[in-house]
Amino acid sequence: MKRFIERFVEGLLLISGSVTSITILLIVLFLFKEASGLFNKPVIEEGYILVTNKSNPVNELSSYQIKQIFDSEIVNWDEVGGKEEAIEMVRLSDIDKKWSMSNEDISKKINDLVDDHSGILLYLPMVYITKEFKGVILDQQTIRPVDFFGGQEWYPTATPAPQFGLLPLLLGTLWVSVGAVALALPFGLAVGIYMAEVASVKLRNFLKPLIELLAGIPAVVYGFFGLVVVVPFLRQVLNFPVGETGLAGSVVLGIMALPTIITITEDAIRKVPYATKEASLALGATQWQTIYKVIIPYAKSGIISAVVLGIGRAIGETIAVLMVTGNAAVMPHSITEPMRTIPATIAAELGEVSVGSAHYQALFALGVVLFVVTMILSIAVDFFSLKKK
Amino acid sequence: MNINKQQAQKIAFILFRLMSFSVVGVLLIILGLIIYRGIGTISWDFLSQAPEQGMTKGGIYPAIIGTLYLILGSSLFSFPIGIMSGIFMSEYAANNRLIVMIRIMTNSLSGVPSVVFGLFGMSLFVNTLGFGDSILAGSLTLGLLSLPLVIRTTEESLKAVDYAYREGSLALGASKLQTIRNVVFPMAFPNIISGLILSIGRVSGETAPILFTVAAYFLPKLPSSIFDQVMALPYHLYVISTSGTDIEASRDIAYGTALVLVTIVLILNILANLLRRYFAKKVKTN
Structure with missing residues (x-):
């Protein structure tokens, strides 16, 4: 019995000896678990999209490009790989302010806007897109490792594209x-x-x-x-x-x-x-x-x-x-x-x-x-x- | 001007002495300022009342109690495990790969920044295990943070006990565990305690790990269970000196809080030193 208790205590000591190693492993596990989702996150807010005119050759924008466009640092499509044409940036709130109207009307208005203006870039919730939509929806990008590790701006509250530059x-x-x-x-x-x-x-x-x-x-x-x-x-x-x-x-x-x-x-x-x-x-x-x-x-x-x-x-x-x-x-x-x-x-x-x-x-x-x-x-x-x- | 080697030595040593005293000077300036500006704020009311009027008046009682709870909670967790781990490292661990590995892990854990412990505690204790912002989550986080210190202190104190005592005990027929319990551990005890006291000092002053696991901005009521939030002294000082409702008006409170924190650390340090001296004397007479 006494031998057994001694063995038991020695076992306990061994287990507590490994407690720091276990802690380190847990820290690694939980930090990575929480952080890992970052590179699956869309660069703009979920449920929102960016749309352009169908004649526009640009079909994707990086997180930083979006931010620069909305900060008016990029004003021409040729800076992001498109034609030489001024970017006409429109947010949903701009439409709201100009014409107060119902949801269906907004959908229609958006459709017309996108169709008429070849340089347009519209930022809006996905719900306004109807079947007969004539514009092009930009590919939904996710945040890339290079946006984080190579990003030069830390601006997590920027809309539409928050910046997580390290x-x-x-x-x-x-x-x-x-x-x-x-x-x-x-x-x-x-x-x-x-x-x-x-x-x-x-x-x-x-x-x-x-x-x-x-x-x-x-x-x-x-x-x-x-x-x-x-x-x-x-x-x-x-x-x-x-x-x-x-x-x-x-x-x-x-x-x-x-x-x-x-x-x-x-x-x-x-x-x-x-x-x-x-x-x-x-x-x-x-x-x-x-x-x-x-x-x-x-x-x-x-x-x-x-x-x-x-x-x-x-x-x-x-x-x-x-x-x-x-x-x-x-x-x-x-x-x-x-x-x-x-x-x-x-x-x-x-x-x-x-x-x-x-x-x-x-x-x-x-x-x-x-x-x-x-x-x-x-x-x-x-x-x-x-x-x- | 040519200087010979004696003069070079003289200049170097004078410089070293000056630098040493300037380091001491910095310490004295910090302590002096906090004592000088803080002493006027300290009163029985300050220590026993809750904050009032947007934390520009009143006392810091809930923060003191909160810090005491956190010290108690983290010690209950880290002392038993840390001491056992230290005993293992000192008495049982052979010098093989596994032990080298464990030692590297312990050293690395002590180098992990406190804010990372905060992140970890938030992820594991607050969210995954569902403790919420609570004394429990905060205590466990702080406990993990102080583990390496507790382990190292225990290990070093045990190793400082002369090997002859172990051999004497073993020669008398005692088992290894009996030797540890009755001979080695009692001899190392005062030194271990002095290390534990220092670890309490560390825990009482940590801010980053409690930011997201327990600390409350303002909570005049005392906690009723381990799942409640508490105020804590270091977080309180941080809040009222950077983001309080009226930073200038709460300066006196801030100095007072800093003084209370420094006093706690000072008392713990003196206590630890006294114990260590006592230990040194005891071993000598043996």
Whole structure:
């Protein structure tokens, strides 16, 4: 009986040992499940169609082309592969405004419009199409992977064709996190090296808990600090037109990434064998020469881990960034502009979308991108540290 | 100017020292500002009343209670599983492929951004399992998020116990499980607890995972079951400092909320450190 209980408990331990692997699998499963529908979604709202005159050779438009036409950025059919002819864009609401009439009359009116105007592009609900319809219904496209991964606009509420372009958000994320690590790295490395090699035990025991505290402060408090200190500082002291910029995000994230970089650097440097240091000192090198010529090269892979994990932390940080970067989902050109990161977009928009809509699926697709990127970073770090052993 | 190697060392070390102190300085500025601006708001009423007048007046009582519920709920989930997993990793896991795999997975899970946990929790707990926005869904999400930390703490604390104790116990005829339960685990206990306390600190401050799984914008009433929504301190701070009805008027409340959050983290950190020192002393005298 006792043996049986022991076996049972050991079985339980084994099962709980696998809990993180199961969690990762579940995360993959559910994120992909929610995101996968995105590429089956029509580019325009379901139940709606685009129609043209039957003489028009164009029979399909991509999501981005539709958006540009409705924003009047494309005004001629020859820009989308048709004849040289001005696009005459009509929405149902335009018809409603001009002539108030019953549904059948609208159907008839639409039919006449499409037949008479060779450059017309009509956006309307499918219900108005009758049997004797004389126009051409454009092929119903679905959102393509290239619209998401290569899309330059994130504008999920645009009608008729919402834009789910990853690029502006990805670039925003990169600007902010690279800026953060660039700011944090010199300090992180210096403090890590100082604590491991230079500082007295007493000073180290003083610094260590403070660094831990820095790691323990909640992200939302950092965001709040950014909002009341960093943002006004950028605007008033550095004279930025707006304070909520990528740079504000980088400063806040840089502070938040410091403990990660410091701790891992310190650990890496502590692992350098004492004999290696002594050999260098015995050859007449100063402590500083030993640090930068022997210890740092020796601890290189650990320091690289520190950098990579610091970037990982910065890429995934959500709430603090959301509070200070200004949230403009446009292609950023410099770090002094407002921008928006991937996690901030998810946090800001997920609350307002209906489950299963294209927008909802697009946000999960962003989650997949984020998950894959951070997984690659952590596995790379693990791989290198295992190899080193 | 030529500088010799001693001077170079002096300059480098002074620079390092300055940089270290500037990092500490940043911490002190953040803490100082929040304490200085927040202390005036803290009163018994602030801690025991619900928000009023569009959250520009009144207190944060429901948010404090909500955060306590979430801490409790997530700990009930993550502590038993995480500790068991940690015991397995430290005491049973041989160094084979499976274990390397599990370790990589644990490390990777700790690198998964918190907002991804939020997405996952929303998809699995809120929608698929039908818990809705609830304490249950939020606690499970936060529990999963804190698992890697709990596992790693347990594993490292157990590994820190000298191997001789295990051998002594085994030599006396105790089984492996008895050895773990009666010898290794009790010795590692204070260190494990200090790690768990830090994980509570992490859970209490997380915002992104609770955005879509539990957090309510404004809910003066306390929850009556685990399927209710709650307010939570970090989400409350986020809301009143960015999208409240009157951001300027609720600044004081925001500082007060930030101070409460920071105080929780501060107390938990001090507690964890005291326990760790106690542990270090105990092992030395052994």
